[in-house]
Amino acid sequence: MVGESVLEWIIRLSGISAIIFVLAIFVFVFREAAPVLSNKEFSLVEFFTSIAWYPTSEENVRYGTLALIAGTFSVTALAMALAVPFGLGAAIYVSEFCGPKTRETLKIVIELLAAVPSVVWGFIGLTVMSRLLVNYGNAPVGVNMLNGGIILALMAVPIIVSIGEDALKAVPDSFREAGIALGASRWQLVYRVLLPAARNGLLAAVLLGIGRAVGETMAVLMATGHAVQIPHGILDPIRTLTANVAAELGEAPAGSAHYRVLFMTGVLLFTITFVVNLTADFVIRGVKRK
Amino acid sequence: MIVSRAHFVGKVALVWLLCLCLLPGCRKPVDGPAKGSGSPATIQNKGSDTMVNVAQAWAEAYRSVHPEVNVEVSGGGSGVGIAALLKGSVDIANASRNIKPQEAAQAHANTGKEPVEFIVGFDALAVFVHKDNPLEEISITQLAGIYGERGTITRWSDIGVKIPNTRHEKIIRISRQSSSGTYEFFREKVLNKKDFKLGSLDMNGSKEVVELVSSTPTSIGYSGMGYASPGVKMLKIQKEPGKPAVPPTSQTTLSKEYPIARSLQVYTLGQPVGAVKEYIDWMMGPDGQRVLEESGYVPVLSK
Amino acid sequence: MLANEYAPDDMRFTQTPFGRRRELTERIAKSIFFLMAVAMIIPLVAIVGYLVLRAWPSLSLEFVLDVPRKGMTQGGIWPAFVGTVYLVVISLAVSAPIGVMAAVYLNEYAKDNWLNRTINLAVINLAGVPSIVHALFGLGAFVYAARFGYSILSASLTLAIMTLPVIIASTREALASVPMSFREACWNVGATRWQTIRAIVLPNSISGILTGVILQVSRAAGETAPIMFTGAVFFKAIERGNLFAYSLNEQCMALSMHLYTLTTQVPNVEDSIPYATAVVLLGSVLVVNATAIAFRVWLRARKKW
Numbered sequence: 001m002v003g004e005s006v007l008e009w010i011i012r013l014s015g016i017s018a019i020i021f022v023l024a025i026f027v028f029v030f031r032e033a034a035p036v037l038s039n040k041e042f043s044l045v046e047f048f049t050s051i052a053w054y055p056t057s058e059e060n061v062r063y064g065t066l067a068l069i070a071g072t073f074s075v076t077a078l079a080m081a082l083a084v085p086f087g088l089g090a091a092i093y094v095s096e097f098c099g100p101k102t103r104e105t106l107k108i109v110i111e112l113l114a115a116v117p118s119v120v121w122g123f124i125g126l127t128v129m130s131r132l133l134v135n136y137g138n139a140p141v142g143v144n145m146l147n148g149g150i151i152l153a154l155m156a157v158p159i160i161v162s163i164g165e166d167a168l169k170a171v172p173d174s175f176r177e178a179g180i181a182l183g184a185s186r187w188q189l190v191y192r193v194l195l196p197a198a199r200n201g202l203l204a205a206v207l208l209g210i211g212r213a214v215g216e217t218m219a220v221l222m223a224t225g226h227a228v229q230i231p232h233g234i235l236d237p238i239r240t241l242t243a244n245v246a247a248e249l250g251e252a253p254a255g256s257a258h259y260r261v262l263f264m265t266g267v268l269l270f271t272i273t274f275v276v277n278l279t280a281d282f283v284i285r286g287v288k289r290k
Numbered sequence: 291m292i293v294s295r296a297h298f299v300g301k302v303a304l305v306w307l308l309c310l311c312l313l314p315g316c317r318k319p320v321d322g323p324a325k326g327s328g329s330p331a332t333i334q335n336k337g338s339d340t341m342v343n344v345a346q347a348w349a350e351a352y353r354s355v356h357p358e359v360n361v362e363v364s365g366g367g368s369g370v371g372i373a374a375l376l377k378g379s380v381d382i383a384n385a386s387r388n389i390k391p392q393e394a395a396q397a398h399a400n401t402g403k404e405p406v407e408f409i410v411g412f413d414a415l416a417v418f419v420h421k422d423n424p425l426e427e428i429s430i431t432q433l434a435g436i437y438g439e440r441g442t443i444t445r446w447s448d449i450g451v452k453i454p455n456t457r458h459e460k461i462i463r464i465s466r467q468s469s470s471g472t473y474e475f476f477r478e479k480v481l482n483k484k485d486f487k488l489g490s491l492d493m494n495g496s497k498e499v500v501e502l503v504s505s506t507p508t509s510i511g512y513s514g515m516g517y518a519s520p521g522v523k524m525l526k527i528q529k530e531p532g533k534p535a536v537p538p539t540s541q542t543t544l545s546k547e548y549p550i551a552r553s554l555q556v557y558t559l560g561q562p563v564g565a566v567k568e569y570i571d572w573m574m575g576p577d578g579q580r581v582l583e584e585s586g587y588v589p590v591l592s593k
Numbered sequence: 594m595l596a597n598e599y600a601p602d603d604m605r606f607t608q609t610p611f612g613r614r615r616e617l618t619e620r621i622a623k624s625i626f627f628l629m630a631v632a633m634i635i636p637l638v639a640i641v642g643y644l645v646l647r648a649w650p651s652l653s654l655e656f657v658l659d660v661p662r663k664g665m666t667q668g669g670i671w672p673a674f675v676g677t678v679y680l681v682v683i684s685l686a687v688s689a690p691i692g693v694m695a696a697v698y699l700n701e702y703a704k705d706n707w708l709n710r711t712i713n714l715a716v717i718n719l720a721g722v723p724s725i726v727h728a729l730f731g732l733g734a735f736v737y738a739a740r741f742g743y744s745i746l747s748a749s750l751t752l753a754i755m756t757l758p759v760i761i762a763s764t765r766e767a768l769a770s771v772p773m774s775f776r777e778a779c780w781n782v783g784a785t786r787w788q789t790i791r792a793i794v795l796p797n798s799i800s801g802i803l804t805g806v807i808l809q810v811s812r813a814a815g816e817t818a819p820i821m822f823t824g825a826v827f828f829k830a831i832e833r834g835n836l837f838a839y840s841l842n843e844q845c846m847a848l849s850m851h852l853y854t855l856t857t858q859v860p861n862v863e864d865s866i867p868y869a870t871a872v873v874l875l876g877s878v879l880v881v882n883a884t885a886i887a888f889r890v891w892l893r894a895r896k897k898w
Binding site for chain 1: 633715717758867886
Binding site for chain 1: 366367369370372373376377396456458460462467468469474477483484485488489490491492493494502505506508509
């Protein structure tokens with residue numbers, strides 16, 4: 001039957017399409033970035049270790065991303081410090097402590113929270129959160145690392161909760177039954193049995209949350225103040241790698257050194273998220289093997 | 291029967307794939323701006339964020355004059371408009387700074403045409419502070435000391451200013467992103483082409499600068515004078531010690547008394563023809579200039 | 594869980610301090626985790642409430658249908674709304690078939706060899722790529738290399754690649770929920786793999802597949818960075834209420850981009866308009882998602898296995 005085998009070939013092709021697209025993205029971005037490595041003005045060491053980012057300077061062009069890397073790292077760390085406790089706590093509640101009706105409602109609310117577009121989060125950070133921080137948080141300026149961190153935490157929590165809850169549910173019931181048989185209370189069960197058993201899945205949840213935070217563009221572009229500096233406190237404005245590319249991509253003439261350095265930043269971002277996702281996958285795979 | 295259903299679905303899938311391949315062909319014929327009055331045209335207009343609002347107002351007003359012409363307006367900064375012009379992918383580039391000689395050379399190398407400049411208005415680059423800030427005037431040297439890379443002024447007390455109702459001392463510098471013509475103009479005129487100090491909050495649009503200044507008592511920022519709002523105050527600028535400090539107004543802009551006044555221009559690749567030429571002529575005519583003036587800029591015609 | 598919890602007070606047979614302490618810890622733990630869960634609902638409700646409050650003066654059907662006026666400081670958001678609809682429909686029309694077929698391959702055809710483990714990895718990584726890297730790719734591949742230029746086509750294709758991995762993942766889940774016994778029954782009567790899929794697996798999982806696709810509407814409608822560099826503009830004049838205003842090779846306005854430009858670039862906007870734009874965007878997305886979730890809940894209740 002010709003129709004069927006053609007169809008099966010189309011299906012096989014679609015399956016491989018995912019690899020093709022990931023490779024294509026990496027190849028394209030790397031291809032646009034690579035020529036800058038042979039450019040005399042550009043030094044990879046300076047790229048990673050200098051805080052001076054002056055791509056359009058008339059006198060002294062410098063491409064240092066250290067402040068940007070510090071910005072991405074610090075706002076992600078702050079966001080995780082806020083999101084992980086709340087996310088894991090909520091995951092534990094949804095999975096172990098609440099009744100089925102409450103569970104359905106909470107899961108729906110979390111899915112809706114995940115659906116909020118990033119530009120709406122950025123808008124909230126820029127208008128609502130910044131005013132709150134200046135009036136009540138004693139911040140000199142409303143758009144800063146704390147603002148970005150809170151927004152990113154709210155964006156990352158749904159991922160941590162849903163994957164964390166999956167991880168807790170995946171722990172076999174026999175573990176729970178054994179615990180009850182020994183007379184454990186629910187809290188003891190969670191603390192001594194389930195968390196260690198689901199450790200890998202929970203770690204994967206946190207890693208995927210980190211991936212989400214690192215890759216976020218619009219919300220941090222609007223909420224962090226977009227300042228190139230290494231932060232000394234959480235009320236300092238910062239700039240992230242993603243926001244930097246988004247702000248400058250339009251003006252860099254195609255093929256120029258600035259354009260290629262921005263693509264190089266894209267390679268860096270792709271690598272970071274690739275490593276994080278790979279680690280999360282290995283960690284989850286460890287769970288399945290048990 | 292199962293067999294014929296498989297056939298049918300297989301055929302449907304093939305047809306779907308073919309359609310996807312034809313997708314690029316499913317377009318309206320690309321109308322060029324080469325024709326003149328009366329024929330449908332699309333004009334692509336990109337560039338300066340300072341000018342994006344007046345460009346949008348022009349597009350909106352022009353539609354009632356020539357409804358068959360479709361103007362697509364984008365911002366991004368003067369750098370974006372000029373970069374697109376160099377690639378030949380835009381019809382009119384808006385810029386709040388002048389095109390650099392190496393950019394013009396690049397355009398010629400890429401497309402074989404030279405950029406042509408049309409001055410469509412004037413603007414004063416105003417320095418804004420929060421309305422509660424007691425400062426009234428500032429000199430170019432002090433501005434360079436605040437914003438420049440080697441500048442040493444970091445606190446309001448360094449220039450003898452005490453901001454009421456706040457303990458914070460550091461000057462929060464609000465600037466623009468490097469794609470902005472405003473940024474480049476400030477760097478050229480105030481910093482003498484030297485680089486900015488790191489750590490300024492680089493905003494995307496002219497309006498964002500003013501909004502942030504109006505909500506941050508210890509800040510200072512620069513933007514087009516047309517973006518002033520009730521929460522901010524514009525400073526008088528002293529060009530050199532001994533000379534009087536000049537406020538940004540229409541008169542001082544045209545008379546060049548105000549030290550950081552600039553022209554607003556549009557660029558095309560080669561001399562414009564057809565619908566593009568008509569549009570630019572309209573922009574520089576009485577109707578277009580009235581729209582410009584209503585947007586807060588200084589018209590060319592009143593010279 | 595504790596036997597004592599269910600027994601009435603006078604029948605509790607041991608009430609030691611140890612037992613009481615344990616019950617107390619249990620109750621404290623439960624409350625803390627409950628508060629953590631609730632701590633997520635509060636921001637969502639507060640945000641939506643505040644946005645609606647500030648947007649109230651502008652919210653109306655007229656706001657959605659009308660075009661922006663007076664330099665976008667007044668009027669409505671029709672060009673942006675229609676643009677978003679175009680982008681969402683075209684990008685899902687491209688990614689849904691490819692995603693479903695890829696999931697069918699991964700779930701029904703693939704053996705557990707290195708190629709398929711790599712595909713799995715690729716899907717996971719594609720899902721985690723930052724949106725700005727998608728924008729870089731869209732710019733390099735569709736706008737420049739494929740010469741589609743700045744257009745709705747480029748922007749939609751970029752969005753399609755972005756939504757593809759999640760559609761693959763959710764379709765796989767839907768396919769996997771069809772019990773193996775169904776397939777085995779088909780094979781036992783001599784059907785081929787494709788016949789089984791066509792006649793039994795797909796019809797029984799189509800609801801889950803549709804839900805997965807619909808949930809991606811929120812992603813496609815909400816992203817700004819990928820369309821900012823491939824086909825969305827600050828302003829484009831179209832007639833109010835016209836649903837067929839754009840063609841594939843033109844650029845368009847989009848709700849997400851419009852919110853961004855209204856907030857950062859347009860001065861003197863009537864105060865409620867940016868909030869109303871955010872409410873329309875957020876509201877459409879939440880309504881679509883809530884419908885998909887309700888559909889899924891209803892279907893799960895109906896399932897007979």
